[in-house]
Amino acid sequence: MTKRLEGKIAVITGAASGIGLASTERFIAEGAKVVAGDVQDAKGAALQTRFDGQLVYQNCDVTQEEAIKELLARASTEYGGLDILFNNAGAVGAIAPLEELDIAGFDATLALLLRSVICGMRHAVPFMLARGGGAIINTASVAAFSAGWAPFSYSVAKGAVLHATKLAAAELGRHAIRVNAVCPGLIATSIFGTAMGASREQADQMAAMVAMRAGSAQPLKGNAPEDIANAVLYLASDEARFVSGAHILVDGAMLTGPRHSWDPSDPGVMGRLFDLTAEQIAQMGRRP
Numbered sequence: 001m002t003k004r005l006e007g008k009i010a011v012i013t014g015a016a017s018g019i020g021l022a023s024t025e026r027f028i029a030e031g032a033k034v035v036a037g038d039v040q041d042a043k044g045a046a047l048q049t050r051f052d053g054q055l056v057y058q059n060c061d062v063t064q065e066e067a068i069k070e071l072l073a074r075a076s077t078e079y080g081g082l083d084i085l086f087n088n089a090g091a092v093g094a095i096a097p098l099e100e101l102d103i104a105g106f107d108a109t110l111a112l113l114l115r116s117v118i119c120g121m122r123h124a125v126p127f128m129l130a131r132g133g134g135a136i137i138n139t140a141s142v143a144a145f146s147a148g149w150a151p152f153s154y155s156v157a158k159g160a161v162l163h164a165t166k167l168a169a170a171e172l173g174r175h176a177i178r179v180n181a182v183c184p185g186l187i188a189t190s191i192f193g194t195a196m197g198a199s200r201e202q203a204d205q206m207a208a209m210v211a212m213r214a215g216s217a218q219p220l221k222g223n224a225p226e227d228i229a230n231a232v233l234y235l236a237s238d239e240a241r242f243v244s245g246a247h248i249l250v251d252g253a254m255l256t257g258p259r260h261s262w263d264p265s266d267p268g269v270m271g272r273l274f275d276l277t278a279e280q281i282a283q284m285g286r287r288p
């Protein structure tokens with residue numbers, strides 16, 4: 001059977017960990033050649049050894065435009081072109097609420113999460129034109145849709161990533177370049193540990209703990225990086241040849257409604273209004 005990305009050449013940012021790593025593994029299993037970018041060089045080198053002949057690692061700080069250009073160019077020099085770009089690298093960034101926000105922290109967060117995506121898309125175009133088209137996937141978030149899922153700066157950046165995805169899809173459609181976004185819910189990765197100021201090593205260990213505890217955060221159990229990688233694979237593949245300007249929400253139904261709409265242990269609006277527990281509400285024969 002033909003593999004889903006056979007003959008394709010992909011660049012993935014943030015490839016050393018979490019969602020980027022799971023996507024890298026999935027892309028390679030489906031026949032792609034991958035240029036993996038990250039700032040975690042030891043993990044990148046290990047990836048290159050593990051996937052010798054199918055992957056090259058290159059240090060790429062996505063806040064640096066030149067580094068992104070060099071990463072994209074590597075796909076050409078190493079494998080002969082560029083078909084797929086997964087703009088995924090990220091971290092939580094500035095965690096202050098608006099009224100306490102340090103604007104320099106805001107700028108840095110947007111440079112990491114938004115400017116990087118714009119640079120990636122911008123500089124991928126000439127390479128994809130040379131191949132007659134391509135597919136770009138940007139990592140947004142549930143935080144792109146409403147308050148309450150991530151800090152202010154992160155949420156602003158992810159909302160803008162989603163909008164930029166649509167704008168780019170409109171502009172680049174005539175060149176047969178598709179642009180889509182994936183919007184993860186709570187996925188068990190190191191991002192939570194790094195957001196709390198843990199070292200990368202500690203954060204990696206905390207990812208396993210998040211995996212165990214995060215089951216109650218969303219209606220569906222699961223939340224593995226592979227769940228996002230599967231959606232990214234679809235958007236990258238020719239199966240999605242008529243899909244552009246779209247996003248796939250992979251959140252275990254988290255955004256379907258407020259917590260009390262799916263969690264019977266939450267007393268909901270009635271409980272809060274009348275100071276009742278979820279059990280009392282249930283005894284009244286009503287859901288919160």
Ligand SMILES: NC(=O)c1ccc[n+]([C@@H]2O[C@H](COP(=O)([O-])OP(=O)(O)OC[C@H]3O[C@@H](n4cnc5c(N)ncnc54)[C@H](O)[C@@H]3O)[C@@H](O)[C@H]2O)c1
Nearest residue numbers: 014017018019061062088089090141184186187189190191
């Ligand atoms: N885990 C979640 O719940 C979740 C939810 C929604 C969106 N996301 C998004 O998913 C993407 C991947 O995050 P993750 O959860 O896999 O976290 P992660 O920490 O496991 O992986 C992020 C990777 O990005 C790399 N990175 C960070 N800054 C970089 C920079 N300046 N240049 C290059 N690489 C850099 C890190 O080294 C790391 O390998 C991010 O864009 C994040 O915002 C994650």
